[in-house]
Amino acid sequence: MRALRTVTGRAVVLDRADVDTDQIIPKQFLKRIERTGYGEFLFFDWMRDPDFVLNREESHGAPVLIAGRNFGCGSSREHAAWALEDFGFRVVIAPSFGDIFRTNAVNSGLAPIALPAEDVARLREAVGRQNELTVDLERLVISHPNGLRIEFPFDAHSQETLVEGLDDIARTLKRGEAIDAFEASYVPRFDLARIS
Amino acid sequence: MSARTLFRKIWDAHVVEQAPDGPALLYIDLHLVHEVTSPQAFESLRVNGRPVRRPDLTVATMDHNVPTLDGPITDPLARAQLEALRQNCEEFGVLLFATGSGREGIVHVIGPELGLTQPGMTIVCGDSHTSTHGALGALAFGIGTSEVEHVLATQTLPQALPRTMRVDFVGELPFGLAAKDMVLAAIGQIGVAGGQGRVIEYTGDAIRALSMEGRLTVCNMSIEAGARAGLIAPDDVTFAYLEGRPCAPSGAAWEAALGAWHQLPSDEGAVYDDAATIDVSRLKPQVTWGTNPGMVAPVDGVVPDPSDFSDPDQREAVERALRYMDLAPGTPLVEVAIDKVFIGSCTNARIEDLRTAAQVVAGRRVADGVHAIVVPGSAHVKQQAEDEGLDAIFQAAGFEWRRAGCSMCLGMNPDILRPGERCASTSNRNFEGRQGAGGRTHLLSPAMAAAAALKGRFADVRELS
Numbered sequence: 001m002r003a004l005r006t007v008t009g010r011a012v013v014l015d016r017a018d019v020d021t022d023q024i025i026p027k028q029f030l031k032r033i034e035r036t037g038y039g040e041f042l043f044f045d046w047m048r049d050p051d052f053v054l055n056r057e058e059s060h061g062a063p064v065l066i067a068g069r070n071f072g073c074g075s076s077r078e079h080a081a082w083a084l085e086d087f088g089f090r091v092v093i094a095p096s097f098g099d100i101f102r103t104n105a106v107n108s109g110l111a112p113i114a115l116p117a118e119d120v121a122r123l124r125e126a127v128g129r130q131n132e133l134t135v136d137l138e139r140l141v142i143s144h145p146n147g148l149r150i151e152f153p154f155d156a157h158s159q160e161t162l163v164e165g166l167d168d169i170a171r172t173l174k175r176g177e178a179i180d181a182f183e184a185s186y187v188p189r190f191d192l193a194r195i196s
Numbered sequence: 197m198s199a200r201t202l203f204r205k206i207w208d209a210h211v212v213e214q215a216p217d218g219p220a221l222l223y224i225d226l227h228l229v230h231e232v233t234s235p236q237a238f239e240s241l242r243v244n245g246r247p248v249r250r251p252d253l254t255v256a257t258m259d260h261n262v263p264t265l266d267g268p269i270t271d272p273l274a275r276a277q278l279e280a281l282r283q284n285c286e287e288f289g290v291l292l293f294a295t296g297s298g299r300e301g302i303v304h305v306i307g308p309e310l311g312l313t314q315p316g317m318t319i320v321c322g323d324s325h326t327s328t329h330g331a332l333g334a335l336a337f338g339i340g341t342s343e344v345e346h347v348l349a350t351q352t353l354p355q356a357l358p359r360t361m362r363v364d365f366v367g368e369l370p371f372g373l374a375a376k377d378m379v380l381a382a383i384g385q386i387g388v389a390g391g392q393g394r395v396i397e398y399t400g401d402a403i404r405a406l407s408m409e410g411r412l413t414v415c416n417m418s419i420e421a422g423a424r425a426g427l428i429a430p431d432d433v434t435f436a437y438l439e440g441r442p443c444a445p446s447g448a449a450w451e452a453a454l455g456a457w458h459q460l461p462s463d464e465g466a467v468y469d470d471a472a473t474i475d476v477s478r479l480k481p482q483v484t485w486g487t488n489p490g491m492v493a494p495v496d497g498v499v500p501d502p503s504d505f506s507d508p509d510q511r512e513a514v515e516r517a518l519r520y521m522d523l524a525p526g527t528p529l530v531e532v533a534i535d536k537v538f539i540g541s542c543t544n545a546r547i548e549d550l551r552t553a554a555q556v557v558a559g560r561r562v563a564d565g566v567h568a569i570v571v572p573g574s575a576h577v578k579q580q581a582e583d584e585g586l587d588a589i590f591q592a593a594g595f596e597w598r599r600a601g602c603s604m605c606l607g608m609n610p611d612i613l614r615p616g617e618r619c620a621s622t623s624n625r626n627f628e629g630r631q632g633a634g635g636r637t638h639l640l641s642p643a644m645a646a647a648a649a650l651k652g653r654f655a656d657v658r659e660l661s
């Protein structure tokens with residue numbers, strides 16, 4: 001996974017609450033067995049509306065998505081994070097996220113930043129005047145050319161994953177001894193031989 | 197030791213290692229796999245030369261894509277995805293219940309049915325409705341594909357400690373209502389993000405009074421309240437359900453397991469981070485009117501007016517929802533006509549659900565112009581229903597009787613709504629386009645879906661003459 005340290009660029013404001021992953025990437029695109037190429041299907045049904053914000057010229061190539069509360073709720077499909085990332089987004093800022101989406105985003109190299117609704121509103125106002133934001137994942141601060149600076153909390157584990165572009169599995173496999181020790185006294189709860 | 201919740205007991209027993217100020221590395225007792233969220237995970241294992249660490253704790257099934265009519269799979273992409281699962285399971289030594297094996301079914305139906313799901317376990321699956329398994333007192337949650345790969349490779353997952361929430365159902369559920377009505381009402385009350393970041397434990401007399409299958413329905417929809425997982429403490433109902441199932445412990449192991457399971461319920465005085473109380477004593481059958489499961493009303497209610505909502509976000513969401521659903525504010529729900537009925541999904545396609553619906557439709561006819569299908573949750577449920585003659589009852593009433601799978605719950609197979617069609621559905625999500633682009637979904641219980649099929653519009657099943 002590529003490292004994500006600092007991102008500067010335009011933001012797209014998607015002004016809707018409870019955007020579920022069925023909207024981000026509808027089911028007909030989940031039949032593919034690849035991990036890439038989902039960007040063209042992002043918000044597939046909403047994209048058919050020419051006025052939808054992502055159809056605007058300035059949305060293309062914007063690295064930041066500013067969304068409403070509970071963004072990415074619903075289905076666990078990681079394809080939603082892949083589609084956003086493939087479309088060009090590196091950061092999603094929202095008052096809150098669906099739990100599974102949040103983890104999927106981190107594992108896909110997309111930073112999900114939760115901010116109090118007032119801060120999200122300030123960012124929206126700022127990019128409405130001049131559309132440029134810098135998101136610094138190392139210092140955990142978002143800044144705007146007008147001087148606005150918003151610090152945000154981010155758990156250290158996810159931060160490390162994103163900033164270093166880490167393979168989370170390699171990190172866990174380093175804990176192999178601890179897993180071995182746990183398994184030494186582990187008894188499976190069922191025997192699949194009974195049903196195979 | 198201080199008083200602990202059911203959740204905390206399961207969590208503590210599975211911590212492999214606790215990073216200081218970081219996530220815990222949690223051991224996973226059962227990993228369920230299906231065709232849609234696993235191919236990229238297996239592919240990455242292959243690329244990195246990593247084996248599946250514990251094939252003996254991993255079970256795969258085919259459910260999301262499978263056609264429910266007889267005959268071959270005509271969709272080449274679906275066929276390729278199912279074939280990929282077959283090959284991956286073979287290559288990595290994972291037990292697969294393929295279509296036609298007699299054990300296949302919706303992943304959340306077969307886990308409990310086979311006795312794989314047991315109290316005190318940790319269970320994951322690349323599917324958000326994994327919360328279903330919590331009904332047996334297991335900590336079960338949905339994960340993404342990267343995490344599927346993580347569990348395949350390590351049998352563990354790094355997890356931050358979630359908050360806990362107690363949802364207490366008080367009062368006695370009126371006759372004719374079901375677990376689905378309880379959980380829809382709960383989501384309506386706490387909201388679709390009310391459980392975010394939390395593991396919910398459902399408590400109260402109304403929960404205790406539910407059958408195992410009703411409890412599975414309640415826990416299934418935990419994710420629709422935004423929760424990581426839903427849990428119900430195991431009791432005699434749980435044990436009676438489990439005893440004798442193929443993978444449940446037997447003999448001396450059963451006695452030992454029972455002893456351990458009796459220790460699981462939350463201790464007296466255990467503290468939860470949040471709490472909600474739902475009074476079910478005057479509950480009415482629930483029907484959703486909008487585009488998320490929290491947009492719900494009693495069947496004798498009306499479609500709400502956006503101006504009733506003071507929160508601007510919510511008002512706008514309701515406006516959008518009514519536009520999408522083509523409903524006018526103030527319309528009584530019993531006047532809303534439907535085109536299709538879907539009885540199925542991991543929420544409501546177990547044998548009791550089918551029995552309840554069959555009882556409602558027995559000797560009656562589906563309304564003219566309504567297309568109604570029943571899709572059993574597993575091959576086993578289908579067989580059991582046929583042994584009981586339920587298929588004949590449904591078919592005589594004009595329902596189609598299908599093979600097991602997810603089917604119209606998400607419409608990845610040919611069972612979809614056409615644009616503008618309105619469906620009474622026993623599934624769990626009424627999101628825009630969930631059952632087919634432009635389709636309109638109303639969630640309700642199996643009995644209420646059956647009543648809607650007979651009337652051609654929503655109706656209180658208790659008032660059917």
Ligand code: SF4
Nearest residue numbers: 325541542602605606
């Ligand atoms: S029945 Fe529906 S909700 Fe359940 S696993 Fe299948 S697609 Fe998901």
